[in-house]
Amino acid sequence: MRVSLVVSALLLAGGASAACSSPEIDDHRHDAEDHDSGQDVDAQDVARDADSDVHDADSTDAMDADDVDPGDEADWIVALFDRGAPLGGPLTSDAGSGWQFLEIADAIPVEMTQNFSVGRELFMADWDPAPGPRAVLDGLGPYFHETSCVGCHPTSAGRPPTLLDDGDVAPGLLIRLRRPDDGQWAGDPHYGEQFQPRALASVAPEGAVHWQPHPDDRGLISPEILLTTPEDAPTLHSETRASARNSPQIVGMGLLEAIADDDLRALANAQSEGGRVSGRVHVRPDGRVGRFGWKSLHTTVLAQSAAAFAEDIGITSALHPEESCTPTQLDCLNAPSGGAPELADSGLEAVAEFQRYVGVPAFRAAPDDAQARQGARHFDAIGCADCHTPRQHTSPDAGELLASQTFFPFTDLLLHDMGPELADAVGEGDAAPSEWRTPPLWGLGLVLQRSDDARLLHDGRAATFDEAIRWHGGEALDARQRYEALSPAAQEALVHFLERL
Ligand code: HEC
């Protein structure tokens, strides 16, 4: 084996200090019917108003938790704490059940649960090589990263491991391959769009993935990814670059899908007029606004799921009828197939349905949790809410239970330039290497709480909320500096709030 590509994606969280304190959980149950969204105020406006009399961005004095006047409390904070707004609107599920990230929202009527259950089985199933004992569940590979969706995505057991202490990279962290090609981003000519460390017995894996810590002058660490290809296989193209990708928590996908394209465009316009941040929509070739994945590459849950089946597990579907082998990967092309396609349309649709309606874990702070409330005020005041837009609304013509809903994903789904430290030399679609979609923060506190070693940010470089914030740059540099200027108590309050999402 030889090391044929060293990818300098920057550094991984140092110290790996306790990923999160284990907070006392208040299983505060919110009632969807109590939620009053009648007095909506645009969260961006509120954030901007709050900004005017809070931080002097350049002030070096530590800002004390008490410096934020409760009188300035943004409407979304009032809605979240006092009006008991469930994070996922009608798709909120009880945080106490132990089945988070796999559970149907309580409000879903029984007649909708059958398709949901089929989809959940397919989401949890371990796929077999063809021919397998279960015809519905065979067709794994030829190349694959994992044998199931839950092999990578968080469940109630937390986020699967990614960057292991011994320098191995667990398959849960994907490696995207891209090279600049005639003004576009193409895959590697031989290895394709993802580097596949696993394969069927009859096929040689594409190689091995390792990482080493790369500390910066602040003591923060990012992962340097090392790809090793077999001696007798072609080398990676000289211009191929790699990007490590952490697996997001799958909740509330139906709500994110149901935000109107025009509302996201309006949000981007409001940001460019407001001046503090300047996100933009990722317009895809069909003219629709992308919203799924770290670079908002996919526009629908169905398309994202079909791509995941094809690239991550090696399962073909009507949307991806061919196995992901390149023309020079002959043993891949000759491997046995599990059917044409391996996943029926009804199965793909059921998996999408499961993800549309899977419950969003309830907000876990009581109305009188003063520290969480203070943390929310800081989140608003220092500009986190500019991009991690607390509140969103679905379009009136979205499907059953999804139309005209208000919910709290803490994202604007827009691409932001996050600066050179988070850039990894790989663009996707129209998104530049330094541009990333604001990730939703709902459910993330629970992911950290449940995981032994959860990682944050696109390549898993941060082990804690604090580290994730300290990596923010580019358009988010001001917000990070305001965070760094907060008093330790105020920083703790902010993290305490995030832990309850
Ligand atoms: C090898 C690990 C892995 C497997 C297996 C996997 N995923 Fe993913 N998934 C990821 C990663 C990493 C991303 C982010 C990808 C990116 O943006 O580059 C992602 C993104 C997604 C998203 C978008 C989430 C968001 O917040 O935008 C959905 C939906 C999704 N996957 C569904 C699935 C389904 C359905 C399956 C099973 C068929 C699956 N995934 C299998 C790793 C995996």
Ligand code: HEC
């Ligand atoms: C300019 C827009 C912007 C601002 C302002 C901003 N963020 Fe982010 N945030 C992002 C983007 C984009 C990412 C993903 C970056 C990456 O993974 O490389 C991110 C990632 C995160 C993550 C990790 C999420 C995950 O799934 O791993 C957390 C936590 C977070 N931000 C919290 C905050 C907090 C707290 C603040 C305020 C101090 C803040 N952000 C300000 C855009 C922003």
